Amino acid sequence: MDLFNHGYYWEAHEAWEDVWQLSEGQQRLYLKALILLCAAGVKVREQKTSAAMRHGSRAAATMSRAIEDATLLPLHCMEFSPQHIIKGLAAAIDQILDNAGVNAAPYRVFPFELHPAHCSPS
Template identity: 65%
Template sequence: MLPEQNFPSYAYLPGKHPHPVRHPLGHSYQSDPVAVAVAEALSSNVFRWGIDLFNHGYYWEAHEAWEPLWHAAKQSTQHRLFFKGLILLAAAGVKIREGKRVAAARHAARAAALLRQLGNLPSRGFEAALGMTPAALAVYAEAATTSPPVLREPTLNQPEPVFDFILAPK
């Protein structure tokens, strides 16, 4: 989605890599925070960068990309549910990779519950932003924790995605 952006040098896993923001050797140390208006959030490069990171297995980094959007959505319940659901799904990806199945299932279930709530509200372009309905993403979220993948060590710091779907905005 954003070919001019370079992926981080590693996909962060607690205890395995330097913390990306707090540690001087972190891949995002001293990076500038991003501000985006909620009205343009779903078409923003910030959101799309989070999609790229997520689809390529950089779950912690996707969470960090989407968090400013969640904070900016204080006046929009739908956007807050949407971004919080994505953030929790990314957190589930980190926990799956860490082998922490209980925590992964908890995050995925919370993500699914939030995404399902969007089905009861008027659409705000979420299906186009994801390439699927939020309800379909909720199903994928829960399925990922019931039969988690067998993970290999990443080669050359290229993480292996743990989800068997991609987010494909239209």
């Protein structure tokens, strides 16, 4: 999560992909959503808005499916939702388009961070 939260989207994608390949069920869906979100972050920084929205929309849809099948992870305790993904992506695209030019150094494009869920079982 630290890689993602500090703008290292490609590196976060690579780290989560290794775990995703070994996972199943809801955990696999959740990791796929995070990987797609990372891809959207990379595309925002490349100023490829159509690709960023496509990846972000797929991330939100995948996250929705993972939440519907909440059998393994306490996704009801997440601090962000599929709606946060779409809203954050739109804000990131607006911001990057306002600041023309691609910055080579990693930087955050999303207005939210990922954090482990801390809640009691329901």
